[in-house]
Amino acid sequence: MEKKVVNPWQWQDERSYVQAVEVKAITGTLYCSGQAAIHADGTNSTGDMKAQLILSLQNLEQVIQEAGYACSGIVRLNIYTTSTAELFSCFDIFQHWIAQHGIRQASTVLEVKSLFETLKVELEATVVK
Secondary structure (H helix, E strand, O other): OEEEEEOOOOHHHHHOOEOEEEEEOOOOEEEOOOEEOEOOOOOEOOOOHHHHHHHHHHHHHHHHHHOOOOHHHEEEEEEEEOOHHHHHHOHHHHHHHHHHHOOOOEEEEEEOOOOOOOOOEEEEEEEEO
């Protein structure tokens, strides 16, 4: 797989995303459903945004790994949240996770009126290898 990042500017670097990712010579593409703070037993987290973001990242990572892909192959990662203010107060957790895995992804952050039941954040990814 070949990945080429397209960044006409530099301001997005401190926000942990890129403007575009071109991918060539892939051997597979994984489209992940939105991963949220749902425990292994199927119950939703009632935790705060930080706790839910951590669990959502863990769930996304587990889905990606069980499919035989690597987090470094994420090329698109959309974030849905019920509160951008709450999300950005713990965004360093997200940025650390991105850096830890060497991810260079196109992203969109969307504030939505609600997510399922008690959920505050949901991560939707496209992964290639």
